[in-house]
Amino acid sequence: MSDRSPSVVLLSMAVAGPIAVAAALGMVVHLLDPAAAALVLVLVIVVVSLRGDWVANLLAVVASAVSFDYFLTAPRRSLKIHDSGDIQVTVALVLVGAAIGAVSWWARSRDAAAQVRGEYLAEAARVGQGGLSRARVAGQVADLLGADAGVWVEGEPRSGDAVVAAPDRLVLASSTINPVRVGLPTDAFICFPAGQGYVRVSAASRSIRPALDQMRAATVLAAQLRG
Known part of the structure; x- marks a missing residue:
């Protein structure tokens, strides 16, 4: 398997995951409030954001919004939205998903920077011993x-x-x-x-x-x- 394979798999999951979850929720849509269904999709975005980068998060947000519109709003199996409440939930889904991705990216950046600084300081200890x-x-x-x-x-x-x-x-x-x-x-x-x-x-x-x-x-x- 190439070094790029995990990224390809993750990006595929970022798109396919929300679609699969929304399709499953669509089977019981008559039992769900749209806001509750949107929260489930938010959880999918969280999982992708924790494991991926900003590209994966962006794909997950877009796929979640489109899937929510297609499977969970009236008219079904259409990208049209007739209810203003559903429009508001869709917009909120996009905004919350984007915010989750931004926070996750910031946290990973801080962790990566801290790791780099730790490595430099570890090497700095060798300077006094004539190592660098x-x-x-x-x-x-x-x-x-x-x-x-x-x-x-x-x-x-x-x-x-x-x-x-x-x-x-x-x-x-x-x-x-x-x-x-x-x-x-x-x-x-x-x-x-x-x-x-x-x-x-x-x-x-x-x-x-x-x-x-x-x-x-x-x-x-x-x-x-x-x-």
């Missing part, structure tokens, strides 16, 4: 922040550079800014002091607003080069 080069650590700091590039530089940061004094504090031109709130400067290098030199990061190509734990991890990572 300064150049590699500098590159990892940049990757961790989503910046353009990171390099190790001997000596002191230059005038005009933004110097990291703490994870939530940058000193730039005698003023202090919080990168978590305002983002990393795009018109100056960001410098993480580390003993006889510093890690210099560039974020000129786009606006980056790192999370506090990203800044903490980057600071810890760079600090391993002290000494």
